[in-house]
Amino acid sequence: MPELPEVEAARKTALRHLRGRRVLAARCAPDSIVLSGLSPRRVEKALQGATIEGAGRFGKHVWFELDRRPWPLFHFGMTGGFHFLGPAEPSPRFLKLEIELDDGRRFAFTDARRFGRLRLSGDPRSEPTLMGLGHDPLFGLPKTADLARLFGGRKAPIKAVLLDQTVFAGVGNWIADEVLYQASLHPMRPASDLKTAEVARLRSALLRIIRRAVAVDADSDRFPPGWLFHRRWGRVKNSKMPDGAAIVHDTVGGRTTAWVPSRQR
DNA sequence: CTCAGTGTTCAGTG
């Protein structure tokens, strides 16, 4: 669920449900991994009685803006997510944080696989982990010439560079594959080998894909039918694009990579 | 039972 568009959709939904709401009660699970050692009590105390005024995001990180500090800062890892519940609904499985709002509704943060994180921050934007991030495509990308210069020092496969959060914040595995497919680029090409025209194609594909996915709130049923996304899942043998082009699966940059050799040279 | 997986970090290497 959690690449940039999914996290942005979660942020917007949170904003819709939570803005202006006061926290009546908060319950935080004693999960020392997800909390990275932070005490559940501190999280509960930070939220208890606070009013939620906004929600921010950078890359795959999302946070709530309260009327006082510190603020909760979330990362979804592989399986984290937000849930919004009515007063009588049962709490979801894998619950890490639950909040009761002053309108009777409830908010929950869950994470089955526990790669997600919940922290507190006086100012998320100045957290070292956020400041180390590269360009969030939704907030804009450098011009082609500057990207080309950035790639010039990288001999790693372009797929790996796309996944590098210190270069492109928020890009994950399916977006990287979609970008390379739509830009007709071989995932294993060393980044430094890309010609200017190829960097331009990558740049516009990245912008187009992120903007479109965000515009439909990361609802993959509404992604354009031609996207690789719809046919990339699993290492399914003999899978093909609608035009008959074969999709193959390899490991590149340590991740499963779905690509179409007939199109990506 | 085995294995892949929409992510990040850290150790080891060059």
Added chain:
DNA sequence: TCACTGAACACTGA
């Protein structure tokens, strides 16, 4: 120091 690679992490679901 930097860039890069691969393993580790934790757990579910196929």
